[in-house]
Amino acid sequence: MSQTHTTARATGQTQAVRLVRLRLSSLGAVVMLIVEFILGVIYNLYGTAPTSTKSIGLFSSPDLALHVVLGILLVVAAVGQLVRAIGVRHRLSIWLSAVGLLAILGAGSAGLGFTGSGANGASLGMSLAFAVALASYVVLVFALPSSASGTSSTTPTTLCSSRPSTGSGPRGIVGI
Numbered sequence: 297m298s299q300t301h302t303t304a305r306a307t308g309q310t311q312a313v314r315l316v317r318l319r320l321s322s323l324g325a326v327v328m329l330i331v332e333f334i335l336g337v338i339y340n341l342y343g344t345a346p347t348s349t350k351s352i353g354l355f356s357s358p359d360l361a362l363h364v365v366l367g368i369l370l371v372v373a374a375v376g377q378l379v380r381a382i383g384v385r386h387r388l389s390i391w392l393s394a395v396g397l398l399a400i401l402g403a404g405s406a407g408l409g410f411t412g413s414g415a416n417g418a419s420l421g422m423s424l425a426f427a428v429a430l431a432s433y434v435v436l437v438f439a440l441p442s443s444a445s446g447t448s449s450t451t452p453t454t455l456c457s458s459r460p461s462t463g464s465g466p467r468g469i470v471g472i
Contacts, residue, residue, distance in 0.1 A: 312444040314384045319440035321377050325396065325433040328370050333426055335363040346414035354411060367404050374400045374429075388439055392432040399429035 339359040346352045355361040374397040381389035406421030 311384065312441065314380075315386060315389075315440050316442065316444050318377070318380055318384055318386070318389055319437060319442065321373070321380060322433045322436035322440065325370070325373055325377060326430065326437060328366065328373060329400075329426065329430050329433065332363065332366050332370060333430075335359055335366060336422070339363055340419075346411055348413055348415075351412045351414075364407075367400075367407065370400050371397075371404065377433075386440075389436060392436050396429045396432035399425045399432065403429065 339357065343357050343359055344352060352360070354364045374393070378390070378393040378397050381393040403422045403425035406418045406425060409415060410418035410422060
Protein backbone atom coordinates (compact mmCIF):
# COMPACT_ATOMS: atom_id res chain seq x y z
CA MET A 297 0.00 0.00 0.00
CA SER A 298 2.86 2.36 0.77
CA GLN A 299 4.37 1.74 -2.66
CA THR A 300 1.03 2.58 -4.34
CA HIS A 301 0.71 5.75 -2.26
CA THR A 302 4.26 6.83 -3.17
CA THR A 303 3.68 6.10 -6.87
CA ALA A 304 0.40 8.03 -6.87
CA ARG A 305 2.05 10.98 -5.17
CA ALA A 306 4.96 10.96 -7.65
CA THR A 307 2.55 10.77 -10.57
CA GLY A 308 0.51 13.65 -9.14
CA GLN A 309 3.64 15.74 -8.67
CA THR A 310 4.82 14.93 -12.19
CA GLN A 311 1.43 16.02 -13.55
CA ALA A 312 1.63 19.19 -11.47
CA VAL A 313 5.09 20.01 -12.81
CA ARG A 314 3.88 19.43 -16.37
CA LEU A 315 0.95 21.81 -15.82
CA VAL A 316 3.30 24.47 -14.48
CA ARG A 317 5.52 24.05 -17.54
CA LEU A 318 2.46 24.32 -19.76
CA ARG A 319 1.58 27.58 -18.01
CA LEU A 320 5.08 28.91 -18.57
CA SER A 321 4.99 28.01 -22.27
CA SER A 322 1.62 29.79 -22.48
CA LEU A 323 3.23 32.85 -20.92
CA GLY A 324 6.02 32.62 -23.49
CA ALA A 325 3.43 32.54 -26.28
CA VAL A 326 1.75 35.64 -24.81
CA VAL A 327 5.06 37.52 -24.79
CA MET A 328 5.85 36.43 -28.35
CA LEU A 329 2.39 37.51 -29.53
CA ILE A 330 2.78 40.93 -27.95
CA VAL A 331 6.20 41.45 -29.56
CA GLU A 332 4.74 40.26 -32.88
CA PHE A 333 1.92 42.79 -32.55
CA ILE A 334 4.37 45.61 -31.77
CA LEU A 335 6.49 44.73 -34.82
CA GLY A 336 3.36 44.74 -36.97
CA VAL A 337 2.32 48.16 -35.67
CA ILE A 338 5.81 49.54 -36.30
CA TYR A 339 5.72 48.31 -39.88
CA ASN A 340 2.19 49.62 -40.34
CA LEU A 341 3.26 53.09 -39.19
CA TYR A 342 6.67 53.36 -40.84
CA GLY A 343 6.77 50.74 -43.62
CA THR A 344 5.62 50.81 -47.20
CA ALA A 345 2.06 49.53 -47.46
CA PRO A 346 1.20 47.21 -50.31
CA THR A 347 -1.42 48.23 -52.84
CA SER A 348 -3.73 46.25 -55.06
CA THR A 349 -1.29 46.72 -57.93
CA LYS A 350 2.02 46.38 -56.03
CA SER A 351 2.78 43.71 -53.46
CA ILE A 352 5.66 43.83 -51.01
CA GLY A 353 8.27 41.22 -50.22
CA LEU A 354 8.18 39.50 -46.85
CA PHE A 355 11.76 40.58 -46.21
CA SER A 356 11.58 44.03 -47.80
CA SER A 357 12.37 45.81 -44.52
CA PRO A 358 14.00 44.84 -41.22
CA ASP A 359 10.74 45.39 -39.30
CA LEU A 360 8.74 43.18 -41.62
CA ALA A 361 11.50 40.55 -41.72
CA LEU A 362 11.50 40.34 -37.91
CA HIS A 363 7.70 40.17 -37.98
CA VAL A 364 7.81 37.24 -40.42
CA VAL A 365 10.56 35.37 -38.57
CA LEU A 366 8.79 35.78 -35.24
CA GLY A 367 5.56 34.60 -36.87
CA ILE A 368 7.29 31.41 -37.98
CA LEU A 369 8.69 30.94 -34.47
CA LEU A 370 5.18 31.50 -33.08
CA VAL A 371 3.85 28.66 -35.23
CA VAL A 372 6.61 26.38 -33.94
CA ALA A 373 5.91 27.43 -30.33
CA ALA A 374 2.16 26.94 -30.77
CA VAL A 375 2.66 23.44 -32.18
CA GLY A 376 4.94 22.64 -29.23
CA GLN A 377 2.34 24.04 -26.83
CA LEU A 378 -0.37 21.83 -28.33
CA VAL A 379 1.85 18.74 -28.20
CA ARG A 380 2.68 19.49 -24.57
CA ALA A 381 -1.01 20.00 -23.74
CA ILE A 382 -1.92 16.68 -25.36
CA GLY A 383 0.84 15.00 -23.35
CA VAL A 384 -0.51 16.42 -20.11
CA ARG A 385 -4.08 15.43 -21.11
CA HIS A 386 -5.58 18.59 -19.72
CA ARG A 387 -8.75 19.29 -21.70
CA LEU A 388 -8.85 23.06 -21.34
CA SER A 389 -5.19 23.29 -22.34
CA ILE A 390 -5.70 21.08 -25.37
CA TRP A 391 -8.66 23.09 -26.62
CA LEU A 392 -7.17 26.51 -26.01
CA SER A 393 -3.79 25.49 -27.42
CA ALA A 394 -5.52 24.23 -30.56
CA VAL A 395 -7.52 27.46 -30.85
CA GLY A 396 -4.33 29.49 -30.34
CA LEU A 397 -2.49 27.53 -33.03
CA LEU A 398 -5.36 27.91 -35.50
CA ALA A 399 -5.55 31.64 -34.78
CA ILE A 400 -1.80 32.05 -35.34
CA LEU A 401 -2.06 30.15 -38.62
CA GLY A 402 -5.04 32.32 -39.57
CA ALA A 403 -3.12 35.49 -38.79
CA GLY A 404 -0.21 34.23 -40.88
CA SER A 405 -2.36 33.47 -43.87
CA ALA A 406 -4.09 36.85 -43.54
CA GLY A 407 -0.65 38.45 -43.38
CA LEU A 408 0.39 36.73 -46.58
CA GLY A 409 -2.80 38.00 -48.18
CA PHE A 410 -2.11 41.49 -46.91
CA THR A 411 1.42 41.62 -48.33
CA GLY A 412 0.04 40.57 -51.71
CA SER A 413 -2.89 42.96 -51.99
CA GLY A 414 -2.91 45.41 -49.09
CA ALA A 415 -6.58 44.56 -48.50
CA ASN A 416 -8.15 46.05 -45.40
CA GLY A 417 -9.93 42.75 -44.75
CA ALA A 418 -6.62 40.93 -44.54
CA SER A 419 -5.33 43.48 -42.06
CA LEU A 420 -8.48 43.07 -39.99
CA GLY A 421 -8.09 39.30 -40.20
CA MET A 422 -4.57 39.54 -38.78
CA SER A 423 -5.81 41.69 -35.91
CA LEU A 424 -8.76 39.49 -35.04
CA ALA A 425 -6.73 36.29 -35.24
CA PHE A 426 -4.08 37.88 -33.02
CA ALA A 427 -6.76 38.75 -30.45
CA VAL A 428 -8.12 35.19 -30.44
CA ALA A 429 -4.64 33.69 -30.04
CA LEU A 430 -3.73 36.13 -27.29
CA ALA A 431 -6.96 35.45 -25.42
CA SER A 432 -6.42 31.69 -25.65
CA TYR A 433 -2.97 31.81 -24.14
CA VAL A 434 -3.85 34.43 -21.52
CA VAL A 435 -6.68 32.20 -20.27
CA LEU A 436 -4.18 29.37 -19.91
CA VAL A 437 -1.77 31.57 -17.99
CA PHE A 438 -4.49 32.32 -15.46
CA ALA A 439 -6.15 28.88 -15.45
CA LEU A 440 -3.06 26.74 -14.94
CA PRO A 441 -1.19 26.53 -11.62
CA SER A 442 1.78 28.77 -11.01
CA SER A 443 3.68 26.29 -8.85
CA ALA A 444 3.75 22.53 -8.52
CA SER A 445 3.42 22.60 -4.75
CA GLY A 446 -0.20 23.72 -4.64
CA THR A 447 -1.53 21.69 -7.55
CA SER A 448 -1.42 18.10 -6.49
CA SER A 449 -4.24 16.72 -4.39
CA THR A 450 -1.92 13.96 -3.21
CA THR A 451 0.61 16.14 -1.42
CA PRO A 452 1.61 15.03 2.07
CA THR A 453 -0.18 17.94 3.71
CA THR A 454 -3.55 16.94 2.31
CA LEU A 455 -3.09 13.20 2.86
CA CYS A 456 -1.60 13.29 6.33
CA SER A 457 -2.73 16.44 8.06
CA SER A 458 -1.15 16.81 11.48
CA ARG A 459 -4.16 18.77 12.74
CA PRO A 460 -7.38 16.79 13.06
CA SER A 461 -10.55 18.35 11.72
CA THR A 462 -12.96 19.06 14.56
CA GLY A 463 -15.78 20.26 12.36
CA SER A 464 -16.20 23.49 14.27
CA GLY A 465 -13.62 26.02 13.29
CA PRO A 466 -14.05 29.79 13.33
CA ARG A 467 -17.55 30.83 12.30
CA GLY A 468 -18.60 27.20 12.04
CA ILE A 469 -16.42 26.44 9.02
CA VAL A 470 -15.57 22.77 8.91
CA GLY A 471 -11.90 21.86 9.09
CA ILE A 472 -10.46 25.24 10.03
